[in-house]
Amino acid sequence: MRFHQPRILLLFSGGLDSILAAKLLEEQGVQIVALFFKSYFFSSQIAKKMATSLKLKFREKDISKSQLNIVKNPRYGYGNALNPCIDCHLLMLKKAAQIMRKEKFDGVATGEVLGERPMSQNRQALDLIEKEAGLKGLLIRPLSARLLGASELEKSGLINRAKLEGISGRSRARQFTLAEKYGIKNFPTPAGGCLLTNKEYGQKLKLLLDFQEKIGQKEINLLKAGRVFKFKDNILVIGRNAMDNKLLHKNFTQSMALIDPKDVPGPTTIILGRHNQKDLSEILFKITSYVKKEKIGNAEVLNFIYLKNYAQKIINHILD
Ligand code: SF4
Known part of the structure; x- marks a missing residue:
């Protein structure tokens, strides 16, 4: 009772x-x-x-x-x-x-x-x-x-x-x-809300956790966007599209480096970790490989010049 x-x-x-x-x-x-x-x-x-x-x-x-x-x-x-x-x-x-x-x-x-x-x-x-x-x-x-x-x-x-x-x-x-x-309608899919159940996200997170001990909401959000990979002593997060680029800007903090090509089309990138000038040049070269080909044209020589100019523009922007 x-x-x-x-x-x-x-x-x-x-x-x-x-x-x-x-x-x-x-x-x-x-x-x-x-x-x-x-x-x-x-x-x-x-x-x-x-x-x-x-x-x-x-x-x-x-x-x-x-x-x-x-x-x-x-x-x-x-x-x-x-x-x-x-x-x-x-x-x-x-x-x-x-x-x-x-x-x-x-x-x-x-x-x-x-x-x-x-x-x-x-x-x-x-x-x-x-x-x-x-x-x-x-x-x-x-x-x-x-x-x-x-x-x-x-x-x-x-x-x-x-x-x-x-x-x-x-x-x-x-x-x-x-x-x-x-009479329950419009309910969300099971476990759909937890990022940890997403395999691709999990791989990126593992990479970041192996790389740096201290991470917080901003770093966790960054991984939702872009390609993420380790390059030398850095983790690079490279935007794949305008939405990714926006998310990278939103979650950028002073402990990170942001590469934002102002005057040429190309991906926004965030660098986590320490980097020196030499690393940076290599990182820039790496980023340029993600510039869409159709934006470059189809002549190889033009491609090369574009990439060179692109990297130069980014360097100038960083030095601004
Ligand atoms: S890890 Fe995610 S899906 Fe698993 S119990 Fe926790 S919140 Fe739920």
Whole structure:
């Protein structure tokens, strides 16, 4: 029998699974606070928008620095890209457990689905995360609850287990049926928001992390743009198009060097690391190989002169 209205802290990404977890709990009178963990790799924009449209109480907590430390050295390894999902979930649930205790919530919920993600949502990983986060019996996963051991919240009657779901696996059919039932439209794709799940991004990030210890939001944003590679004692980020060039300008800081060809068409480049004049000449030559050929014309000799002028213009600009 219930003695009070339960209050649950729900880990909320703004994706369909966490939306449905909120709906399943709200439907049985549970008070929800949607908690979003914001980081360098995951912005809160979509989650905030979804929470507003669902009239959920929303709060966010920044875990950028702790998450970055995990990315550098995860205890439970990476997924398909540079995504340390088990460690990352664990971090989030540990933080949620602290808030739960401090603010006297009855428990924590997530939108996890048994078997939906091979690395972090298999039975073993779900059990491990629950135990290590210090949430044994206090963590509820409404979408798969009927396939998992009953939590204290269900045993005490605070939450009605019979009204929760027993979804497992990667098919999203049941989720789509529930979305229709609750009239949920325009939800984002699963894990679409986390840059760490993108393989190409992960490779660039790995290169940068191996190169320099201290990185922050600006460096992380830079990697979204352009070609990134190591050249001598530098990392070069070279814009591929006007949008990339704009992003490079936006994230430039005084600890970097910016090459911006003012009077000739060509890519904006950011140099991270130390460089001397000799390196710079070689870097400039390297950059010129990314100037689009059609802008140069088709005569080889003209090509060479153009490249020479181009490098000269950049040098002049740097010296301005
Ligand atoms: S997808 Fe990204 S934010 Fe989500 S658990 Fe994995 S690393 Fe963390």
